[in-house]
Amino acid sequence: MTARKIAVRVLATLTLVVVFAIGYWPVPVDRGVRSLLGSVLDRLAAAGAPGWVDYAHLEFGANIVMFVPLGVLIALLLPRWEWWLAPIIGLALSLAIEFGQALLLPERFATPLDVLANTTGATIGALVVTGFRIRGRATAHRLPTSPP
Numbered sequence: 028m029t030a031r032k033i034a035v036r037v038l039a040t041l042t043l044v045v046v047f048a049i050g051y052w053p054v055p056v057d058r059g060v061r062s063l064l065g066s067v068l069d070r071l072a073a074a075g076a077p078g079w080v081d082y083a084h085l086e087f088g089a090n091i092v093m094f095v096p097l098g099v100l101i102a103l104l105l106p107r108w109e110w111w112l113a114p115i116i117g118l119a120l121s122l123a124i125e126f127g128q129a130l131l132l133p134e135r136f137a138t139p140l141d142v143l144a145n146t147t148g149a150t151i152g153a154l155v156v157t158g159f160r161i162r163g164r165a166t167a168h169r170l171p172t173s174p175p
Contacts, residue, residue, distance in 0.1 A: 039100035050124035090144030098152020117149020
C-alpha cells in the first residue's frame with residue numbers, strides 16, 4: 028500500500044470520528060453559540076441580506092460542508108469507476124447518525140433535511156474527486172509522447 032493510500036485512510040478515519048462525534052454529541056452542537064449566530068443573522072437581515080439568509084439555511088449548509096471532506100476521502104479510497112458509491116456511503120452514515128440521534132439523544136433532533144444535506148455534501152465531494160480524475164486523465168491523453 029502506498030503512503031498516499033495510507034494517508035487518505037488515516038484522514039478518512041479521523042474525519043469519520045469527527046463527523047460521528049458531532050453527530051452523537053449529546054446536546055445540540057450550536058447550543059453555546061446559537062444566540063451569537065442569531066445576532067449575526069439579525070444584523071445581516073438589517074443590512075439588507077436576502078430573506079433566505081437565516082438559521083435554517085445556515086444549518087443546512089453546515090451539514091453539507093461537514094460531509095464534503097468525507098465524500099472526497101471516500102471517493103479517493105474507491106476505485107475510479109466506483110466513485111458513485113461515495114454518496115451512498117454518505118447516505119448510510121447520515122442515516123446511522125440520524126437514527127442514533129432519534130433513538131439515543133433526547134436533546135438532538137433527527138431530520139430528513141439533515142440526511143439530504145449530508146448526502147449532498149458527500150456527493151459534492153465525490154464529484155470533485157471524479158472531476159479531477161477525469162481532468163487528469165484528459166490531460167494525460169493530450170501530453171505529447173517523448174521521442175524514442
